[in-house]
Amino acid sequence: QVRLVESGGGLAQPGGSLRLVCEASGFTFSTYAMSWARQAPGKGLEWVSGITNDGIETKYADSVKGRFTISRDNAKKTVYLQMNSLRPEDTARYYCARDSQYRIAVTTDLDLYDEWGQGTQVTVSS
Numbered sequence: 764q765v766r767l768v769e770s771g772g773g774l775a776q777p778g779g780s781l782r783l784v785c786e787a788s789g790f791t792f793s794t795y796a797m798s799w800a801r802q803a804p805g806k807g808l809e810w811v812s813g814i815t816n817d818g819i820e821t822k823y824a825d826s827v828k829g830r831f832t833i834s835r836d837n838a839k840k841t842v843y844l845q846m847n848s849l850r851p852e853d854t855a856r857y858y859c860a861r862d863s864q865y866r867i868a869v870t871t872d873l874d875l876y877d878e879w880g881q882g883t884q885v886t887v888s889s
Contacts, residue, residue, distance in 0.1 A: 765789040765878045767859045772883030775849050779887070783844040785859030785880060792840040793817075796862040796869055798876060799833065799844045801855035801885075811857070812844060813869035822869040827853075849887045856882040 771783040783799065798813035812823045812833040821833050832845040842859060862870060863877035 765861070767861065767878055767880035769857065769859050769880045769883040772857060772885045774886045774888065776889050777850060777887055779849050780845070780847045781849065781885060783846065783857055783859075783883060783885075785842045785844075787840045787842070787859075787861070790861070790878075793837040794865060796866055797835065797842045798860050798862070798869065798871075798873075799842075799857055800860055800873055800876075801853075801857045802882075803852075803855040806855075808858075808873055809855075810871045810873055813862075813871065814842065815867070815869055816865065820869055822871065824871075846885070849885075851887050854885060854887050856884050858882045 766788045768786045775781050796815045799811045800808050801811050802808045814821045814833045818835050830848045835842040859880040860876035861878040
């Protein structure tokens, strides 16, 4: 049974940092690219960042480039999202997602991700 469990969300002040963690189980983690997506109140799901199965390629949405860093540890079956210089517009529920098939590059098409976690809430406010 595939499971993705996110943690690390919470309340942060503008300019602050949070580190999100997604722990995977039930599948061969090292063969799948992974992404983070978010959904702000009243808005649609937005792709945020992705990483290939081997961690060589990473990709970021323009809105988070230079502030967020995605990484993974295949031995621990875990993917991380380090979020720095947080802004109020980063407030959202953040989800970890698994690509549905092996790809040599990160896809930003969320329809191609087949497994999702329950999400973790991030609130940026003073």
